[in-house]
Structure formats: C-alpha cells, structure tokens
Amino acid sequence: MNIPKLIASVSRGRISQSRKFFLNCIPPLLAIFGFFLLCGIVVYLRGQEALEFYRIILLSGFASFDDFGYVLFNATPLVFTGLAVAIGYRSGLFNIGCEGQLYVAAFAAAWVGMHLNLPAFLLVPLCIGSAMIAGAGWGAVPGFLKARYGAHEVINTIMMNFIAFALMNYLVTSVYQEPGQMIPQTPQIHETARIPRLAPFVPVLPENNPLSFFVPVLPDSNPLNLSFLIACGCVVLCSIFLTYTRWGYELRLVGNAQDVASYGGINPRAVTVWVMALSGAIAGLAGVAEVMGYRYRFLDSFSSGWGFTGIAVALLGRNNPFGILAAAILFGLLNKVALDIDILLGIPRGLFFAGQGMLIIWLVGIEGISKK
Amino acid sequence: MILELIPTTLRMATPLGFAALGGIYSERAGVINLALEGMMLIGAFGYVVGTQGSGSIWIGLLIGIACGLALALLHAIAAVTFHADQVVTGIGINILALGITEYLLPIPKQVGGLPHWELPLIGSYSFIVYLLPVLMVASHILLFKTPWGLRLRAAGESTEALAALSLSRAKWQYIGILLSGLLAGIGGCFLASEVHYFTKGMTAGRGYLALAAVIFGNWRPLSGVSTCFLFGFATALELANRWNIPGQLLHSLPYILTMVVLVGFVGTSRPPASLGKMKS
16 A cells, blocks of 8 residues: 555545545554654663553553543643644644744733732633733734735744743843742732632542542642643634634635635735734633643743644644644653653653654655655 | 954854854755754754764764754755655754754763964954854855856756756755755854853754844845854843843844844845745
8 A cells, every 4th residue: 555645645635535534644643653663662772671661651641540630731732732833734824933922922811810800700711811812913923924025924933932032031030020039930820810720620439439430530739720621622613613614714725725715805915814813822822721720820931842842733633623632632641751751761851852853754754745 | 342242242153154054055955944953953962972972072073063964864855855844844853853962961071172273363263263254255156156056046946947957956955955954063063162061952042043144144145144243243242231231132133133124124035936845
C-alpha cells in the first residue's frame, strides 16, 4: 500500500468519507508510533530497560484518576492554542503568535480580576471577556497588517511575541509587581474571579462502596479545573463553527481557494483580519486557564512554550477540533511523563522535546510529500 | 559615552550578523529559514561539547559548525525534497535543537574562548568579530556580482528561470540552506566561546532577531549585517542601563522597527518573489 499516494487521493476527494477518516488518521498514528519507538530505542541505548520505560509511561498517565487529572490539566492550554493555530491554518494563515497572545490575555484577566471587586457571576465573564478581547487585539494587528499592507503574518506574529514578552516583563516588574516580593508576579486576583477546581464537585464514596471503582476519585490537591470543560466546549463550538456556519464556510473557502472566495463576494482581507482576531481570542483562553484556573495571579514567563506546542497539536490533530482535543491530551500526557521519567529513570526531559520536534518534522514531511 | 558601548555592541552584533548572513543565503534561494535559532543553539552546544571532548577549541569550532550543518541538512531534506511547510519545519527544528541540547546538556565546565586578535585603534576581539565584515562584503560580491549568486537568487525569484537553463532548483536551495547552517553554526560557536559555557536555551531568541535583521536589511548582506550592528547597539544600551529608559523598551525596539519596515511606512522591504513557494 502506497500511503503517500493514498493520502493524496484523499485530499483530491476520490475516496468515500469513512475511508477518508481512517486514512486521515494514518499519518498522525504513524508519527506517534515512531515517536514512542524512537524514545524506546534511545532509552535502550542508554542501557536502561525499554519495557520499564513504556510501563512508566502508562502508569504515569493512567494509574489513577489523580494522574489522569494532571494529564487533562496539562492538556487544557494546549487545546486552546491548538484550536487557535488550526482556525488560522484552515484559512491559510499561520498564527505563530499564540504565545504572545496568551500572555497579553492572561495579563488582562489578572488586571480585571485584581482591580474589580464584583460578584462571581459578573466578574468571571468579565475577566474571560477582557482576556479574549486582549488576545484578539494582539492577533488582529498582524491580520490587519497582512490585509492592508501585505506584510507576512508569520514574521509579524513572531515580532509581536517578543514585544508582548518585553511589555509583560515591564508591567510585572515595574508597575504591578506584588509589593514586598522578589518574584516577578502580580498580587492575587479576587476570590470571585477564580475558576473553581473540579475536585470538590466529584462525589467521594465510602471505601467499601462497590461503585467506588467507577466513580472518579480526585484529591483536593489535583489542579484540574473547570477551564478544561471550557476547552471541551470550545472544541464543540469550533467544530460547529467551521462546518455549519456561514463564517466558517467563508474562512475555509478563503483558505482553499481565495479566487473563488473573491468571486463569490467574500472579502478575503476582512476574513484575514477577523480570523486572526478569533485565533488570538482563543489563544487568550489558554492564559485564562492559567491565571483564573490555576495560579490566581500573573507570573512572568509562566508558559512553557504552549503557543509553539499548539502548532504540533494542530498538526497532529490534522486541524480538526476533535483531533486537536485528542492530540492535546496526548501532549498533556507527554508533559507529565517527561517529569516522571526524569525522577524515576533519570532521563532528562529534553528527550521528549527532541521527540516532539522530530514529530513535527515528520508530520509536515508526510503532508508535503502527499501534496507533491 | 557612546564609545564605551562599542565593545558590547560588537560582541552582541557578531552572532546576529553570522546568523543573518545565513538567513540571507537561505531566503535568497527561496527557503524560509525560521530554524536559525536552532542552528545557532546547536552550534554553541557543539562548540562546548567538542572543546570539552577534545581539549582543542579548533575541533570544538569544527564540531559546532558540523552540528549546524546537520540541522540545516534536515531542514533541506524536509523542506526541499519532501516539500514540507518551511515555516513548520523551521519551528520543528528549533524545538528539536532545544530538546537535544537539554537532553545531552554538557557538564558546566568552563571552555576556552576563540583566540583574540589585538588590532591597533580597535582593541582586542575574537577573530570571528573581524571575520564578519569580510564575509559581509564577500557575500555581497558573491550574491550580486557573480553568476553563482545570480543562480542562487534565481532559485528564490522565479521557479521557471532555473528550469529554463536546465539547472536544478533543489540543488541551489540545498546550497543556500547548508550555507545558513554553516554561518549560524559559527554564530553559535562565537556565542558559546564568549561566555565559556553552554546553558539551556542560551540563544534566547537571537535566531529570530537575526531573521528580523534579514527583513529589515531587505535580504541584502550589507544592509542586513549593518542592521545587526544597530540591533547590537540597542542591546548594548539596554545592558548599560543608563538614561532611565526601560530596558524592555530598548529590547523590543528591533522588533517594532522590523514591523514598521515590513509594513512599508519607512522604506520598503521586498522578499524574494518565490520565497516559501515549492510548486512550479
């Protein structure tokens, strides 16, 4: 079976829908398989037990609901950044600025959460809204510059990332730093601006209850919070938006055939601006999850490259919202495993970063060859 | 006052300048190169590991360059042979370089620096610093005054021109990318040789800054490297920390200026016509 050729025929629409779905799954699954194989070989070459390595991977993510809670917690920001990259990609735009957008949005959420003292039903939507507006604004600038002046959005989003880092660093060290602290962070946001953790909502059954095996047990220490459910809601909304709404259709049409879109009365420039704004707003939710759901304050350089991992997530999920959810959970697992193998086997975390880089290169390589 | 800033400016501008020259060769051949960051990082890593392993800075330099070339080869295979999206491969390579260097993080042992040359009136700098202006002029002549440069640029300007001469576009793109790996690798070696250590993620966005300089300098060696000196001066000002200007503002100045130039408010910046396009 010649896989590149099969994939090529899928993209030309010569194959039925169900076969198309399965064939679409082949490249990501191959890449994941290759990734774990490669990591196993490296571990074996280090003179350690490869099987033990695989056992730790499984145990680390799935031994208990507590562990799986951490996986989902890690996955939350990646769902948002993955969706943000994919929304742009579907209309032919490359948003590498998720990292900057999520910082700006996180700061907006923290600022509103610190300064306004309102009841939760007002303050939470207000914080989320202002974060999304901030992210959208940071994303719309490169979109506008592309639409109006033809400046490439890749370069401008990268530049905007660095400007955001510098601006946030200034704000958090010179203007809004928590008094009496050396750490570059803001004071905490109000209690009413926080997104609650999931643990208190999960019923605790007595030890000997026969149902206790099926009901998740989350200790209060588990950081999984409701922002994961917001992420799931976002996945469904994005999927409906892309497939069933007029705007989603316009977005995809501009991405696939700009001339056809113009001929059909769609203004590709306007689409470019609002798609980048929407992408920035969704990326901003990753900042919301951090500030309102976990740390309750803005900490300088809190993100460990979520905006860039979002590119890998979108690629692996083939720019499909549900695929992205699955890919984000996989990366959430990898982030947790990376810590555990560092502690248990003494394998530095860099192994997984390197694997992640290879994964990205393989995936675009497969995609490129199938389009050739 | 300004004179005090010259040594820092030169030291900051040199790694940028090498990476920017590399970026120019690759982008002139039509391949977007976001991987400069990773190539510099692995170059610095190769220098430290090579020097620690062999005890000789020259072998360290060679290994650093070889590491940069290896990543460039990967970029070339993915982008040119496999027609992968060049932006994504570039970012993939940066993540890969960050991962490999963190996984194999060398022991924190001091390594020797590259030899300094004492020149009258100028002072004592690493010979790499003096190499940069030479390479800048050489690159300009090579790219714009020789048939070799014309062909390399043809690969980036027009997908048909080389085909009409029955020359392989892929070959010229490989040359462009490999040269960028070589030069960015040297930039990384210089970076590591000046601080004598390798630290995790030590390039800290310099590859992207070099790319900004390429755009700011309109994809030309003379103006691209001059831009690097300007950016280096901004960094020197930031580090000198005088006149009460917030360091973060000086830090983001190169990025803001690049956006302004790219939009065309001040001067114009025009990329090679077929940059990033693989289909003929």
